[in-house]
Amino acid sequence: MAVSDEWAPRIMAGPDGSAEGICSMVLRQVAEDLGLDVAFGFMPKPRRQAAFRRGEINVVPCASPMWEGVLADVAVYSEPFMMATEMVVVPAGTKGVFRSVRDFAGMRVGTIGGYVYHDGFDEAFEAGMLRREDAYAVTQNLQKLRVGRIDAMIVDDYEAAYWMHKAGWSESDFRVAYVFADPAPITVMLHASLRDFLPQVNASLARMRANGTLRALFAEYGPQKLAAHLTR
Known part of the structure; x- marks a missing residue:
């Protein structure tokens, strides 16, 4: 069972779910490539992590070791197939x-x-230097930012571009104020009980990289990255 929180355009629910x-x-x-079937589901990250720890979920299609520290003892990771820049x-x-x-001191x-x-x-x-305003979707934060309910938001470059264009908003209405230092490698996260599948998973990813499949997917689900990222 593969479960993720929604993270467009990397993974999202289609019209039929x-x-x-x-x-x-x-x-x-x-x-x-492995001759297996895969079923997908969605749930918020805290619930997904708890279910993964219990073994109710055994694959997360979009994960980074940088973000899944609480699962370090029960997770293994494929080679990265893309990067995420926050x-x-x-x-x-x-x-x-x-x-x-x-x-950013004092900002929401x-x-x-x-x-x-x-x-x-x-x-x-x-420490209270900044006020954290949690939402469960980037679209919520973008709406709040547009109407002044928050002062800033942290977002991935692919996701920001996707939702701005999807909503018909102009990138010029926003400004990239800061880019995080270390992009996060995006991998397939497997439950440790599936560790023996890692070599086959990595071989499959290597084939997709070599034959252009990954490059085609990045193009299909564009816009790729927030253009303003280049003018920070």
Whole structure:
């Protein structure tokens, strides 16, 4: 059973409830190469992690070791098949230069429940330097940012671009204020009980990289990355 929280355009529920997006297509190809069937489901990250620990879920199609520390003793990871770059997005008219978390002091920052944030942001939330405003969908945070209910939001570059274009919003209404230092490798996370499948999973991913399948998936589920990321 493969379960994820929704993370467009990497993985998302289609009109009929089935999984769409880059990661779901990657996992379907891996499963086909291994001669296995795969069923997809969705749940928020805290519930998904608890179910994974209990062994009720044995595959997460889009995961990073950087974000799944609480599962370190029960999870193994494939080789990365893409990267995720997190950034802080603010309204276009926001003034100031943002070189570190300290430059966001006092702001209300939109986040996703259960997510871990590096570059000192989690510590700043804990210390009260910033106010963490959890939501369970990036679209909620984008709406709140547009109407001034939060001052900034942390979001992945692919996901920000996808939802802005999907909603018909202009990228010029937003500004990339800060880009996190270390992009996160995106992998297939397997329950440790499936460890023996890792070589086959990695071989399948290597074939997709070599034959252009991965490149085609990235193009199909564009826009790729927030264009403003290049003008920060």
